[in-house]
Amino acid sequence: xxxxxxxxxxxxxxxxxxxxxxxxxKRSYSAYELAKSWEGADNLPSSVQRAFENSxxxxxxxxxxxxxxxxxxxxxxxxxxPSQNDLYLLANAGGVLLPIMVEGKVSEPFGEEVKTWKGENxxxxxxxxxxxxxxxxxxxxxxxxxxxYQLFHRxxxxxxxTKNVHAQHALMLVHSFSQQAKWFKDYKEFVNLFGLKxxxxxxxxPVKVNGVLLYFGWVTEPFPAKSKEYYYSLFNTEKAxxxxxxxxxxxxxKSPYKEEVEDYHERTNNGVRTDCIGYVSRRSPYKFATIxxxxxxxxxxxxxxxxxxxxxxxxxxxxxxxxxxxxEESDTGRLTAGEVxxxxxxxxxxxxxxxxxxxxxxxxxxx
Numbered sequence: 001x002x003x004x005x006x007x008x009x010x011x012x013x014x015x016x017x018x019x020x021x022x023x024x025x026k027r028s029y030s031a032y033e034l035a036k037s038w039e040g041a042d043n044l045p046s047s048v049q050r051a052f053e054n055s056x057x058x059x060x061x062x063x064x065x066x067x068x069x070x071x072x073x074x075x076x077x078x079x080x081x082p083s084q085n086d087l088y089l090l091a092n093a094g095g096v097l098l099p100i101m102v103e104g105k106v107s108e109p110f111g112e113e114v115k116t117w118k119g120e121n122x123x124x125x126x127x128x129x130x131x132x133x134x135x136x137x138x139x140x141x142x143x144x145x146x147x148x149y150q151l152f153h154r155x156x157x158x159x160x161x162t163k164n165v166h167a168q169h170a171l172m173l174v175h176s177f178s179q180q181a182k183w184f185k186d187y188k189e190f191v192n193l194f195g196l197k198x199x200x201x202x203x204x205x206p207v208k209v210n211g212v213l214l215y216f217g218w219v220t221e222p223f224p225a226k227s228k229e230y231y232y233s234l235f236n237t238e239k240a241x242x243x244x245x246x247x248x249x250x251x252x253x254k255s256p257y258k259e260e261v262e263d264y265h266e267r268t269n270n271g272v273r274t275d276c277i278g279y280v281s282r283r284s285p286y287k288f289a290t291i292x293x294x295x296x297x298x299x300x301x302x303x304x305x306x307x308x309x310x311x312x313x314x315x316x317x318x319x320x321x322x323x324x325x326x327x328e329e330s331d332t333g334r335l336t337a338g339e340v341x342x343x344x345x346x347x348x349x350x351x352x353x354x355x356x357x358x359x360x361x362x363x364x365x366x367x
Contacts, residue, residue, distance in 0.1 A: 005067075005069060008039065008070075010039060011032075011035040011036055011039040011040070013070075014031070014034075014035040014039070014070040014071070015031075015035075017070055017071035018031055018071060019084070029106060030086070030104035030105050030106045030108065030177060031086065031104065033104065033106065033177045033221070034086055034087060034102070034104035034175060034177075035070065037175070037221055038068065038087060038102075043063075043064060043065055044063060044065065045175075045219075045221065047175075047201070047219050047220065047221045047222070048173075048175070048219050050201065051201045051202055051203060051217060051218075051219045052203065052217075054201060054202045055202050055203040055204075055217075057203055057205075057215070058094060059093040059094030059095070059096055059098070059169075060093060060094070060203060061094065062093065062094045063091050063092070063093045063094075063098065064091060064092045064093075065089055065090075065091050066089075066090045066091055066092055067089070067090045068087060068088070068089045068090075069087070069088040069089075070086070070087055071084055071085070071086065071087075072084070072085045072087070072088035072101075072157075073085070074088075074156075074157035074160055074161055075160075076129065076132070076133060076153055076156055076157070076160070077129075077132035077133065077135075077136060077156075077160075078125075078128040078129035078130070078131065078132030078133065079125060079128060079129065080125055080126075080128075080129045083153040083154060083156065083157045085101045085102070085103070085154060085157050086102055086103055086104045086175075087101075087102035087104070087175075088100070088101055088102070088157075088161065089102060090165065093169070096167070096168065096169055097165060097167040097168075097169070098167065098169050098170070098171060099158060099161045099162045099165060099167055099169075099170050099171070100158070100170075100171040100172075100173055101154055101155075101157050101158040101161070101170075101171070101172050101173065102173045102174075102175050103150070103154050103172070103173070103174050103175065104175050104176075104177070105174060105175070105176045105177065105178060105182070105183060106176075106177045106178055106182075107178055107182050109148060109183050109186065110148035110149075110150040110151050110183060110186055110187070110190075111148055111149045111150030111151075112148070112149055113145070113146055113147065113148060113149065114130070114141075114144050114145050114146070114147055114148075114149045114152070115145040115146065117149040118130060118145075133152050133153060133156045134152070136156050136159060136160070136209075136210055137152065137155060137156060137159070137209055137210070138209055138210065139152075139193055143193060144193065147186070147189060147190050147193070148183075148186045148190065151172075151186070151187065151190045152190075154172055155172045155214070155216075158170040158171065158172045158214065159209055159210055159212050159214060162212045163210070163211070163212060167212075168212065168213055169206065169212070169213045169214075169215065170212050170213070170214050170215065171203065171205075171214075171215045171216070171217055172214070172215070172216050172217070173203075173216075173217040173218075173219065174187055174217065174218045174219065175219050175221060176218065176219065176220050176221065177220075177221050178220070179220070179222065181200055181218075181220055184198075184200060184218060187216075187218060191204065191216045194207040194209070194214070194216075195207060196216060198216060198218060199218070200218050200220060201218065201219060201220055202217065202218070203215050203216065203217035204216055204217070226275075228248060228277055231244070231276065231277050231291050231292070231293060231297075232244040232245055232291070234293050234297040235297045235344055235345065236297070236345055237345050239344075239345070240297075240343075240344035240345045240347075243344045243347055243350060244291050244299070244344055246350045247289075247291065247299060247344075247350065247357070248277065248291070250350060250354065250357070251279055251289070251357070255354075255357070255358065255361075256358065257281065257358075257361055260281045260282045260283060261279055261280075261281065261282075262279075262280050262281065262282055263277070263278070263279070263280075264276075264277070264278025264279060264280050264287055264290075275292065275293050275294065276290045276291060276292035276293065276294070277290065277291040277292075278290045281361065281364070281365060283365055284364055284365055286302065286304065286364055287302050287364075288301065288302050288303075288360045288361045288363075288364035289301055289302065289357060289360060289361075290302065295331050295333060295341065296330075296331070298331075298341055298342070298343060298344075299341075299342040299343075299344050299353075300339055300340065300341055300342070301315070301339065301340040301341075301342070301356060301357065301360035302338065302339055302360065302364060303315070303338050303339065303340065303360055303363045303364065304338045304363065304364055304366070305336070305337035305338030305339075306338070307338075307363070307366055308338055308363050308366075309337045309338050311363065312337070312338050312339060312340050315340045315356060315359070316340045316341065318356075319340065319342060319353070319356060322352060323342075323343075323346040323347060323352070324346070325343065325346045327341045327342070327343065330343060340356065340360070342356075
């Protein structure tokens with residue numbers, strides 16, 4: 001790929017640069033959320049702006065993005081594949097040029113630990129790559145083996161690109177979309193290697209690395225609440241999307257227990273937002289039905305594994321026979337005891353499954 005870039009036509013333009021667009025370009029995945037956040041900002045996303053303002057670094061109080069390059073590849077010393085950075089920004093920070101390498105994260109880790117990436121019998125290529133990166137960053141191999149490899153080549157990218165544009169300052173910025181700041185501990189341990197104490201929603205530094213004044217930042221982006229329409233849209237066919245809406249309407253408007261149904265949607269469990277539309281009864285704290293993004297989008301009936309594991313198995317078999325599909329053949333994941341799974345793409349009409357929904361409600365009240 002030549003080093004020539006054109007303006008984006010919205011966030012969808014970012015998709016084509018991904019290594020695996022079909023896998024990586026999904027709502028709640030880092031590539032999609034990063035594109036949405038930065039493409040939708042006039043300059044900096046508000047979460048990044050706040051983090052810069054919270055930092056005790058004067059030139060970060062006035063940062064203007066000059067250019068941004070999604071999925072930017074930087075050739076690293078030691079040969080091998082380049083480091084593909086989620087986003088490279090060239091910014092004017094209080095009158096100084098500031099290259100920023102942005103790493104987007106939701107729940108995925110920062111790659112393997114160095115010792116795992118290297119392996120017991122590393123190739124010459126890996127030995128040269130690791131030695132060259134550590135020499136660039138001024139680190140010793142013994143102190144990095146249990147740290148995450150991705151953080152090293154992302155930081156090396158920031159230093160290299162800063163030297164390429166003859167700037168003095170560089171920032172490696174983690175833009176996290178995990179509300180629990182997942183993997184912050186690994187980031188913190190990495191930053192500690194440079195004698196700095198990492199902080200959430202702030203930037204720390206500088207430390208002088210290979211003639212560059214290097215900074216590290218962690219930003220947490222709050223996920224907006226997902227509408228019910230979002231969960232409906234996850235199904236693969238228009239018929240299934242319509243059925244998901246019908247299920248919701250049935251439960252609240254037409255079911256025999258409609259006055260008792262409450263919404264579990266957007267609740268949290270130990271601080272983690274439930275990724276579903278969940279339905280509970282006022283007479284029980286447990287969900288009896290769920291429209292969820294899990295299991296490739298699915299409608300789940302919760303009968304309860306303590307009392308109704310066998311009943312759930314029998315109901316699953318009956319539904320499979322009715323719909324002409326065996327659910328388990330479509331799902332490689334481990335199924336939960338006491339649950340019944342329905343792919344709405346296989347349902348012809350809501351009337352086929354209402355009796356099972358009603359039965360799930362009745363059985364769940366027994367737990």
